[in-house]
Amino acid sequence: MIKEATKETNTQFIEAVKRKDAAGMAAVYTDDARVLPPNSPMVSGRQAIKDFWQNFLNMGVSAATLATVSLEEKGDTAIEVGAYTLEIKPEGGQTMKDEGKYVVIWKRQADGSWKWDVDIFNSNLAAPT
Amino acid sequence: MIKEATKETNTQFIEAVKRKDAAGMAAVYTDDARVLPPNSPMVSGRQAIKDFWQNFLNMGVSAATLATVSLEEKGDTAIEVGAYTLEIKPEGGQTMKDEGKYVVIWKRQADGSWKWDVDIFNSNLAAPT
Secondary structure (H helix, E strand, C coil), X not given: CHHHHHXXXXXXXXXXXXXXXXXXXHCCEEEEEEEECCCCCCEECHHHHHHHHHHHHHCCEEEEEEEXXXXXXXXXXXXXXXXXXXXXXXXXXXXXXXXXXXXXXXXXXXXXXXXXXXXXXXXXXXXXX | CHHHHHHHHXXXXXXXHHCXXXXXXXXXXXXXXXXXXXXXXXXXXXXXXXHHHHHHHHXXXXXXXXXXXXXXXXXXXXXEEEEEEEEECCCCCCCEEEEEEEEEEEEECCCCCEEEEEEEEXXXXXXXX
């Protein structure tokens, strides 16, 4: 049940990236969710999260994948550790790939759906020096 | 109870950084813990975690602080969102400061103590370009 529900939400996010739809990306989060992105302060609440992903899309992000590595359910909460890939096609530039990992804290909503309440991620690739 | 226990473990980690004691840093983790560090693949198990922190200390890390932003208990599990600071004094180089955020998934141990089972973090500061 939880596996299917979370997979559905993750697919929803990936499809929104493909459509370059920041509102669709933000829709997988709880109302007062927190995103903890690399090289940027924490982002809180769905509107700020939408703005954050809009900036991200503006950088040329064109595709994403999410793969669950582990998923642990604790009542209305679930803890996912996963691996992501990103494809970035900056305007007029070369396509870049990023791969990394994430932890998402899920919360079951009143309607039975599961949403992202905390989302933190970072790259596996060495930082530019 | 949980607040005191987790504060004690966090203090233990900070003191180990001060002593440049990688084994002491690794001692706050569960046996099969996972660290998800920025710009590096996932690190699993206490020995690999000790080696990871040893490399980190070798870069000149001289002090750390950890501040809990939120802590949620779910039975034998707790979810902490926090803020860190780091002070890095490379040999012969200038002191650098880093600040960032982290999510730690805590697990209560058989002896009643609480340890870090998943540890992911990233910087608030812009990446070098």
